[in-house]
Amino acid sequence: MEILSSSGLLTGLNSEQLTAVTWPAQPALVLAGAGSGKTRVLTTRIAWLLQTGQASVHSILAVTFTNKAAKEMQLRLSALLPVSVRAMWLGTFHGLCHRFLRLHYQEAGLPKTFQILDMGDQLSVIKRMLKQLNISDEIIAPRSLQGFINAQKENGLRASQLSARDPHERQMIECYAAYDSLCQNEGVVDFAELMLRSYQILQNNDVLRSHYQNRFNHVLIDEFQDTNKLQYAWLKLLAGKQAAFFAVGDDDQSIYRFRGAEVANMTRFLHEFNVSEPIRLEQNYRSVGNILTAANAVIAHNASRLGKNLRTEAGTGEKIRVLQAINDIEEAQFVVDEVKALHREGLDYIQMAILYRSNAQSRVLEQALFRAGIPYKIYGGLRFYERQEIKNALAYLRLAVNPDDDNALLRIINVPTRGIGARSIENIQAAANEANTSLWQAATNLAAKNSKIAAFVRLIENLQLQATQISLPEIMAAAIYDSGLMEYYRTQKGEQQERINNLEELLNAAVAFKPQESGFEFDSDYDPNDPLFAVLSFLSTASLEAGEHQAGQGEDALQLMTVHAAKGLEFDGVFLTGLEEGLFPSEYSMAERDGLEEERRLMYVAITRARKRLYLTMAEQRLLHGQTHFALPSRFVDEIPEAVLQYLSAHKNSLIARQQSTQRTNPFHSRSKLAETQASQDFDGFQLGQNVHHERFGTGVIIDATHKAEGARLTINFGKQGIKELDTVFAKDKLTIIS
Numbered sequence: 001m002e003i004l005s006s007s008g009l010l011t012g013l014n015s016e017q018l019t020a021v022t023w024p025a026q027p028a029l030v031l032a033g034a035g036s037g038k039t040r041v042l043t044t045r046i047a048w049l050l051q052t053g054q055a056s057v058h059s060i061l062a063v064t065f066t067n068k069a070a071k072e073m074q075l076r077l078s079a080l081l082p083v084s085v086r087a088m089w090l091g092t093f094h095g096l097c098h099r100f101l102r103l104h105y106q107e108a109g110l111p112k113t114f115q116i117l118d119m120g121d122q123l124s125v126i127k128r129m130l131k132q133l134n135i136s137d138e139i140i141a142p143r144s145l146q147g148f149i150n151a152q153k154e155n156g157l158r159a160s161q162l163s164a165r166d167p168h169e170r171q172m173i174e175c176y177a178a179y180d181s182l183c184q185n186e187g188v189v190d191f192a193e194l195m196l197r198s199y200q201i202l203q204n205n206d207v208l209r210s211h212y213q214n215r216f217n218h219v220l221i222d223e224f225q226d227t228n229k230l231q232y233a234w235l236k237l238l239a240g241k242q243a244a245f246f247a248v249g250d251d252d253q254s255i256y257r258f259r260g261a262e263v264a265n266m267t268r269f270l271h272e273f274n275v276s277e278p279i280r281l282e283q284n285y286r287s288v289g290n291i292l293t294a295a296n297a298v299i300a301h302n303a304s305r306l307g308k309n310l311r312t313e314a315g316t317g318e319k320i321r322v323l324q325a326i327n328d329i330e331e332a333q334f335v336v337d338e339v340k341a342l343h344r345e346g347l348d349y350i351q352m353a354i355l356y357r358s359n360a361q362s363r364v365l366e367q368a369l370f371r372a373g374i375p376y377k378i379y380g381g382l383r384f385y386e387r388q389e390i391k392n393a394l395a396y397l398r399l400a401v402n403p404d405d406d407n408a409l410l411r412i413i414n415v416p417t418r419g420i421g422a423r424s425i426e427n428i429q430a431a432a433n434e435a436n437t438s439l440w441q442a443a444t445n446l447a448a449k450n451s452k453i454a455a456f457v458r459l460i461e462n463l464q465l466q467a468t469q470i471s472l473p474e475i476m477a478a479a480i481y482d483s484g485l486m487e488y489y490r491t492q493k494g495e496q497q498e499r500i501n502n503l504e505e506l507l508n509a510a511v512a513f514k515p516q517e518s519g520f521e522f523d524s525d526y527d528p529n530d531p532l533f534a535v536l537s538f539l540s541t542a543s544l545e546a547g548e549h550q551a552g553q554g555e556d557a558l559q560l561m562t563v564h565a566a567k568g569l570e571f572d573g574v575f576l577t578g579l580e581e582g583l584f585p586s587e588y589s590m591a592e593r594d595g596l597e598e599e600r601r602l603m604y605v606a607i608t609r610a611r612k613r614l615y616l617t618m619a620e621q622r623l624l625h626g627q628t629h630f631a632l633p634s635r636f637v638d639e640i641p642e643a644v645l646q647y648l649s650a651h652k653n654s655l656i657a658r659q660q661s662t663q664r665t666n667p668f669h670s671r672s673k674l675a676e677t678q679a680s681q682d683f684d685g686f687q688l689g690q691n692v693h694h695e696r697f698g699t700g701v702i703i704d705a706t707h708k709a710e711g712a713r714l715t716i717n718f719g720k721q722g723i724k725e726l727d728t729v730f731a732k733d734k735l736t737i738i739s
C-alpha cells in the first residue's frame with residue numbers, strides 16, 4: 001500500500017488494472033476487450049517497475065506491433081518518468097531484431113554495414129536472381145516466390161528444412177535456397193530474415209542466449225493475439241525461465257490470421273508458463289454505452305472465443321447513426337457533410353477517422369474530401385493516385401496523349417515485363433541523348449532492329465489512336481487490359497488482390513468521371529465532347545488529387561485508413577463505411593466459418609475505435625469491377641441491437657424512406673433489420689445486447705429475442721457454456737441484468 005500512496009502512477013486505475021500493473025515478477029496474461037486499458041496497463045507497469053526499482057531500463061524488453069504504437073509508448077513513458085526511453089529495448093519486432101543484428105552482426109555472419117531490403121527491394125533481388133537462373137516469370141512468378149519465401153521464414157523454416165510435394169514446389173524451394181545465399185553474399189537482409197536470423201542466433205549461441213536471458217527480467221508484449229509462431233518463439237527464447245513474461249491481448253481482435261498470426265498462442269502461453277487464470281479487465285474507458293453494446297452484440301455471434309464482456313460507466317451516449325445511401329458517391333458526400341458539421345461544432349479533424357475494409361474504397365472518399373477542401377491523411381498506406389499500379393496504368397494513358405513523356409515511358413516500358421531489359425533501355429536513352437529527342441522518338445527508331453521494342457511501340461500507337469476515338473472508360477480499359485497490366489497483377493500471388501481491386505476502381509473512376517464538372521479549362525480549343533478532352537482532364541484531376549492536398553506533418557487532418565491499420569487507435573468520431581455484404585464481410589471470407597469469424601473480429605475492432613460518435617454507412621449501389629452492383633447491408637449491421645441504432649436517410653428516395661412509406665419489403669433486404677422498422681425493443685424486460693447473469697450458466701449476452709404469447713424467448717450466448725434459448729416465463733427468476 002505504501003507504493004500505492006507514494007506513486008501517482010497508480011492513481012485512477014481500477015482494481016483489476018491495479019492488479020495487473022503491480023503483478024509480481026511472474027508470468028501473466030491480461031485478456032481483455034477493446035478499450036479496457038490494456039495498452040495503458042502495459043505502459044504503466046513499465047513505469048511502475050522502473051520507479052520502484054524492480055527493473056532498470058536495461059532489463060526490460062517491450063514489444064508492440066506498429067511504429068506508431070512504439071512511439072506513443074515511448075512518449076507516454078517519458079511523460080511519466082525521467083528515464084532515457086531510447087536506451088530501452090522498446091519497439092516493434094522488426095525494430096528490435098534489427099537492433100539485435102546490428103549489435104551481433106558478427107555472430108549473425110553479416111557484414112557490419114549490412115543493408116535491409118524492403119518489400120520492393122526484395123522483389124528486385126528475386127527478379128534478378130530468377131533471371132540469373134534462367135527461370136522465366138511463367139514458370140515462377142517473382143511475387144509468388146516472394147510470398148513463399150516470406151511465409152516459410154515466418155514459420156521459422158529454412159529451405160533445407162522443407163520437403164517438396166511436387167516438382168514445382170521443389171523448384172520453389174531451390175529458389176529459396178538460392179535467394180538466401182545471394183542475400184548472404186551481398187550482405188542484405190529482408191524483413192522476415194531480421195526475425196528468423198535473430199531467433200536462430202539466440203537458439204544456437206548459448207553464450208548470447210544466456211546473456212540476454214539474464215539481462216531481461218521483464219518481457220512485455222502488447223497485442224499478443226496477433227503474434228505468429230516465430231515471434232512467440234523468439235519472445236520465449238529471450239524471456240528464458242526467469243523473466244516475468246507479461247502479455248496483453250484480446251482474442252476478439254485477432255485480425256492477422258492471413259499473416260500467420262495464431263490466437264492459440266494465448267492458450268499455449270497459459271499452459272507453457274503455468275498461468276492458471278488470465279487477468280481480466282472488464283471496464284471499458286473508451287466508448288459510450290451504445291457503442292459498446294453494439295460491439296458486444298456483434299462479437300457474441302462468434303463461436304470460437306475465450307469469452308469476456310465489457311461494461312462502461314460513461315453513460316449510453318448518442319445512438320449509432322446508420323445511413324444507407326443510394327450509391328457510393330452519395331455515401332461519401334454524406335460523410336463529408338457530417339465531418340464538416342462536426343468540425344464546426346469544435347471537433348478537430350484529427351479526432352475523426354474514416355475506416356474502410358479495403359484500400360480501393362478510399363478513392364471515392366478522397367475525391368469528395370478533395371472537392372470539399374478538407375485536409376486528410378491516409379494512414380498506413382498511399383493515397384489512391386499515388387499507388388504503384390494506378391501510376392502504371394495512368395502512365396499508359398499519359399503516353400497515349402503524349403508519347404514524349406519520358407517519365408511515363410520509363411515507368412512502364414517494361415511493366416509488365418516484355419523483355420525490354422536494362423541494356424535495351426540504356427540503348428534507347430543513349431540514342432535519345434545523341435539525337436536530342438524524346439525516348440519515344442528514339443524507341444520508334446530502334447523498333448526496326450528490336451522486335452520487343454517494336455511490339456511496345458505498336459501498343460502505344462494503338463492507344464494513341466484509340467484516345468482520339470473512343471470514350472474515356474474504354475481507353476482506360478485499354479490502358480489497363482490491352483497493356484497487359486491487369487494480367488500481370490493477376491498472375492502474381494500474395495497481396496495482388498489489392499492491386500487488382502485498385503485497377504478496377506480506377507476503371508470505375510473513369511466510368512463516373514464527368515469532364516465538364518472537373519473544373520478544368522484548357523487554353524486551346526478542345527471540344528468538351530472530344531474523348532481526348534476527357535482523358536486530359538481526368539489525368540489533371542488525378543495528379544492534383546495525388547499531390548497537392550496532402551496534409552503536412554502536424555497539420556490537423558482527417559484520418560483515413562483500413563480497419564487493419566486502425567488497431568489500437570481511438571477517435572472521438574468514427575465513420576465506418578462500405579458496410580455491405582461482399583465488401584465487409586469481404587466476399588473472399590464468406591465461404592468458411594473461420595474467414596467469417598475473422599471478418600467479425602475486424603468489425604469488432606472497427607466499432608471499438610469510436611469514443612463518442614459512430615456512423616455506419618453503406619450504399620445500395622456501388623461501382624464494382626466496372627459495373628453497378630446492388631448490395632445488401634452487411635450482416636454485421638443486423639447483428640447490432642436496433643435499440644442503439646438511429647437510421648438516417650440522406651436521400652428521399654433511399655431504400656429506408658421508400659420502405660417506410662410503402663411498407664413493402666425489398667426482396668434484397670428481407671433478412672435485414674433495416675426492413676423491420678417497428679420491431680419492439682423490450683422483450684419482457686430484456687433487451688438485445690444486454691449482458692445478463694444466469695444462476696447456472698454464468699454470464700452471457702442476449703443475441704436474439706422473440707415475443708411469445710406469454711413472455712419472450714431469449715437466445716443468450718453464455719460463452720463457454722454455449723448458446724442457450726431460454727423462456728422468460730421460466731428463466732426470469734434465474735436471470736439478472738448486469739448491464
Ligand SMILES: Nc1ncnc2c1ncn2[C@@H]1O[C@H](COP(=O)(O)OP(=O)(O)OP(=O)(O)O)[C@@H](O)[C@H]1O
Binds near residue numbers: 012037039
Ligand atoms: N483507469 C482508467 N481511467 C481513465 N481512463 C482510462 C483508464 N484506463 C484506460 N483509460 C483510457 O481508455 C482508453 C483505452 O485504453 P487503451 O488504449 O489502453 O485500451 P486497450 O485495451 O489497449 O484497447 P485496444 O484493445 O483497442 O488496444 C485510453 O484513452 C486510456 O487512456
Ligand SMILES: [Mg+2]
Binds near residue numbers: 568
Ligand atoms: Mg491497446
